[in-house]
Amino acid sequence: MEWFLELSSIQQVYWIVTGISTLFFLFILFSTFLGFDTDDIGDVDAEIDADTGAGFQFFTFKNMVGFFTIFGWSGISSLNSGNSTFLTIIISTICGLIMMTVMAALFYYINKLNDSGTLKMENAVGAVGEVYLTIGANRSSIGKVHVRVQNSLRELEALTDHEENLTQGTVVTVTEVTSNGILIVKL
The missing domain is CATH 2.40.50.140 (Nucleic acid-binding proteins)
Structure with a gap:
């Protein structure tokens, strides 16, 4: 606990965000590998293209967890490298958004691999x-x-x-x- 109290307030915020989001990330990762459906958690997902199936889903629960996980870890790395608070926030936000984009694209293209099997x-x-x-x-x-x-x-x-x-x-x-x-x- 002393280690945490010695950190600056921005470092404490980054460690809290990182800890919570990493726990959610690990929960999602293990539940996916064990076959549990975590899509029920993300029922409030917003779809950009709702008329054609899955669509490109950017704001999903999994993507937000990915954003905050990468946001936190890249922010901690940036602060440990000696970057300023402003630069750290910019870097971690960009890294988080890149992660969200990659995950959304990945799920979009995986869903396009589905075939209904309906005979036309x-x-x-x-x-x-x-x-x-x-x-x-x-x-x-x-x-x-x-x-x-x-x-x-x-x-x-x-x-x-x-x-x-x-x-x-x-x-x-x-x-x-x-x-x-x-x-x-x-x-």
């Missing part, structure tokens, strides 16, 4: 596939084809306008998708 049938048009179950001629019966859609091999129902049945193993191309999601294929 219109993406099948033009795809080449193989008949799995015989497709009746002139749309007489529904068959099935294996076709790669959205980088995933799918087994989908199909019809054809061809004059003969399309049997198993026949290579076909998807020409259109009906309103109820059935593929129309041709040789």
Whole structure:
């Protein structure tokens, strides 16, 4: 305690901010690694682009913790280097803002890596596939084809306008998708 009391008031403020924010940072870090969801803490996050999913989130709980952690440690380092109080505040604020920007960009780009996995049938048009179950001629019966859609091999129902049945193993191309999601294929 004597060590703390010997510090100047600005150093005490920086150590208090650093201590509290570092504890929060470590809590978030360990809870993330252990699989606990700390997003509930940041339910008051402000999104700049709220209409398109996650958006670029600058003012989040995690970003604020990152700001104050880097703000505190860079301020302590700056003061220990002999910089003035004004220069220390400028340096630590800039370092904190850089950290917030890096974290916001990191979370933004990580969230863009998410894929919903929802099949958009219109993406099948033009795809080449193989008949799995015989497709009746002139749309007489529904068959099935294996076709790669959205980088995933799918087994989908199909019809054809061809004059003969399309049997198993026949290579076909998807020409259109009906309103109820059935593929129309041709040789």
